Amino acid sequence: MKVFLDGQLVDQADAKISVFDHGLLYGDGIFEGIRIYDGNVFRLEEHLERFEYSAKAILLKMPWSRQEISDAVCDTCRANGLKDGYIRLVATRGVGDLGLSPWLCPKPSLFVIADKIKLYPQEHYEKGLAIVTVPTRRMNPAALSPAIKSLNYLNNIMAKMEAQQFGALEAIMLNDQGLVAECTGDNVFVVHKGKIFTPSAQQGALKGITRDAIFDLAAKLGLPMEEHELTRYDIWNADECFLTGTGAEVIPVVKLDGREIGNGTPGPIFKQVLEAFHQLVREDGTKL
Template identity: 75%
Template sequence: MKIYLDGKFVDEADAKISVFDHGLLYGDGVFEGIRLYGGNVFRLEEHLERLEYSAKAILLKIPLNRKELAEATCETCRQNGLKDAYIRLVVTRGVGDLGLAPWLCPKPSLFIIASKISLYPPEHYEKGLSIVTVPTRRINPAALPSTVKSLNYLNNILGKIEARQFGALEAIMLNDQGYIAECTADNIFIVHQGEIITPAASQGALRGITRGAIFDVAKELGVPLREADLTRYDVWCADECFLTGTGAEVVPVVKLDGREIGTGHPGPITQQVLASFRRRVLVEGARI
């Protein structure tokens, strides 16, 4: 495997960063997870824009401009002979001392990995997931904006650990007001009386690229979609539920906290959304 690392393509075994890199020491950096489908990098421009916004929010200068980033991302896929892949683009603060000060890190580091990912077994896309609500709350956006896709994912990891302890592959995380923010690695949508509903970013949800694609899918299908405050009750009593994310794509949910959602099977609107999404990923984005 070839890794893009600070302007060069190196073998996987040689792709190394310093132990003094603040991305490693403090989670000081930003990243994007991007998908390649049939030689098409899905919504690459949107991903690179979000990366730039995340970097701007933490005063981190990305070493490449957007055109250069796009080319480096596509070339990483070409170097590895990939047509379908998961791409991880990371910008770290770079090497500094053992203190927190980011201004003592003179040169950011950038690397790109193109490989495979499988968050959930294939059968769950047909039969649906059973998920739980975990005790760990999503960090308040006033403390750490969820719109910054930073390298510090400990909040999400704690939720993922608790999900596993409860025997689930994914979990809902509430915010400090008790409203649903998102799942540990995915955005959440419900379907109620023919309408698709999802939490707003202000409740702690990441503005996911796949989440944004679902807004376009809903418009195409003629299904109303809105953002609203959601509680666990709303999911328990929903007709359908599904999760979205770059890694997860679109996956149905059929049970929350031991309660069946709707019929206990993936619903018709979820299936329409999934089919439309799978068509879009092959044409929206950049060809490698």
């Protein structure tokens, strides 16, 4: 496998960064997870825009133009013959000393990995996930905005470990007010009486690219949808629930905290959205 690293395509075994890189030492950097479907890099421009926003938010001055980063993403896919899969785009603060100071890192680093990914077994896409609510709370947006795709994902990782301890593959994370924020790596949607609801960024939800696609699809399908405060009670008593994310794509949830959602099977609105999503991902993006 070839990896793009600081301007060059190198073999996987040679794709190395310094132990003094602040991306490694402090999680000081940003990333994007991007999907490619049948040679179409899904919503690449939107991902690159969010990448730039994350960089600006953490005062990471990137020396690469958007076109250069876009070319790096597409070139990495071509070099690996990847037509369907997952792309990880990363910018680190770069090499510095052992102190926190980012201004002692004169040159950021950029790398791109293009490979396959499978977050959940296929059976769960067909029958649905059983998930849990975990004790670890979503970090307060006043401390670190969920809009920043930071390399430091420890908050989410701790919640993921708790989910596994409870025998689940995914978990609901609440914010410090006890409202639903998101899952450990996915946005969450519920359907109640024909209307779709999802938490807002103010509740701690990432402004996901797939999440935005669901808003667009709902409008095209004539499905009413809005951002709204949600509690666990709202999910327990929803007619349907599903999760979205670049890695997860769109996956149904049929049980939360031991309580069946709806009739315990993927619902009709989920299936309608899923079918429209499968069509969209091959049309909306950047062709290789």
